[in-house]
Amino acid sequence: MKNEQFVLANRPKGTPDDNTFRLEEISKKDPSDNEVMIKPLYISVDPYMRGRMSDAESYVAPFEVDQPLHGHVVGEVLASKAEGFAEGDYVVGIMPWQRYITITTDNIQKVQDANVPLHLYLSTLGMTGQTAYHGLLKIGQPQSGETVVVSAASGAVGSVVGQIAKIKGAKVVGIAGGKEKVAYLKDTLGFDAAVDYKSDDFEKSLEEAVPNGVDVYFENVGGKISDAVFKHLNTFSRIPVCGTISNYNDVEQDVGPRIQPILIKNQALMQGFVVGNYSNDFQEAGQTLAEWVKDGKIHTEVSVEEGFENLPKAFNNLFEGKNLGKQVVKI
């Protein structure tokens, strides 16, 4: 049976397109000692991967041109020559975008519980759930009765941020694009309010949604949407800075009001983070998240594209606001 992989053909300038990705035929490789062969069931696409497509210095090494893209994968072990892994095991980890993946087991692990939808290990029980958990609780530190605003609120991270904030007793306001997403946040996820940034009266709707100001702003988008939120910050507010998806594809530098006067006025804290900063606490957080999922306190929406060949399309969905919840590709 043939094998295929997606490589980074060219570093994108602006939005990734057909020139960015190249599908290549490669050979299947039987596992050597300490290796397993994995068939991916779901492959994750995540906004941070856009940064790896550029060669700018960042917190994670750039992808190499003509080499396979990598991302989180949940899959089934087809063959194993590695201790502790057997045929039929379900595993998760960062792996190359290949139809058949033969790798050492250094960076993969068995899923904790195979009796849940396996794509959860790419979302709420995986990296994006951990991101939401640590960014919100360690930096945002929402208190009962406080107002938490989250942008990209219907996305994989934002939707979990809002639901954890609700568990902690906060009033939660989500910002998302379009009526469908706004309805989803209020009706399905139980947010106290949701605001459509694509609406002409976005700024007014936002103001009405936060009559007591903003104590925690979980930053996923950057740009003008966030500028609008900053006008409502309370004294001693906290801003975990997780991402700025609004400008990942920008060629020009993102320019706007400088933040320093706002931080002084509100004695506010703003902190950038990546989930890896909290790896010592992954296990504990994973158990808590799994309990919340089991108890129905966290609902996970998943947007599925079918077929390995649709990985580039699924990736671009992230920047076009097409996904609701976690975007994955089902293989």
Add this chain to the structure above:
Amino acid sequence: MKNEQFVLANRPKGTPDDNTFRLEEISKKDPSDNEVMIKPLYISVDPYMRGRMSDAESYVAPFEVDQPLHGHVVGEVLASKAEGFAEGDYVVGIMPWQRYITITTDNIQKVQDANVPLHLYLSTLGMTGQTAYHGLLKIGQPQSGETVVVSAASGAVGSVVGQIAKIKGAKVVGIAGGKEKVAYLKDTLGFDAAVDYKSDDFEKSLEEAVPNGVDVYFENVGGKISDAVFKHLNTFSRIPVCGTISNYNDVEQDVGPRIQPILIKNQALMQGFVVGNYSNDFQEAGQTLAEWVKDGKIHTEVSVEEGFENLPKAFNNLFEGKNLGKQVVKI
């Protein structure tokens, strides 16, 4: 003997000028019960007062038009009807800009030690010293061997920030305007390097001064100077945001590269503060600062304008970069 006061005649648009301040003759008032009459010896002018001249919402109430300006004063008690205060006592506190000040003792206190230059209670042993101490140590948390950059480094706050950072074993780089100030930072205060932001090769000089990057940036100026520093932030760097004097007189909003991508890339923390946040620790900090002054570890430069009538001129010196160290008016 006549009494006089400076009132806020008009809220300034842009740089304060002759229309901003008005000198008025008023009557001297003998103290009533619980009041003292104080003759100011030194009156402090501080950048934060510019904010109080506007009516924008802020962390401190605006001055009122046609009412006296207020600021820190160190003075001598001429007459007292308040318990615990006697003629000849030296006191410090926030008081109106008047030649003879009759007030209750709620917001004033006796100086800890009258055997030091009394203007120190307006600088290193007063508000600006406390500002430097808490902002640097509580938010910046410099570690031995780290690189600390401070802007407005020859000013009242910046000069103390740099010297405390040296005490803590950090490598200290100051940013200031002009050759005289740069020489002062290196030769008198013992900074490891100093960079002239007015120089054509500012960005290059800055880069050369921080070969190991920036672990703490103590923000006093905002604007393009700080944008240049942000390019050199290290992972897990900390940015106490104390002031943005470069734009206090701006009429237009200050615009520049948005900070969020920089904070994510470096997992950096940025926190606005005002010194009042740390009032519980003022006494302990004051004792430590007094010891450092006594031991010659903190040198305090003071720029003196002579005469009550020169308060407006002294205030504007702050924004014209004319002061070296703490700007005061000697009455």
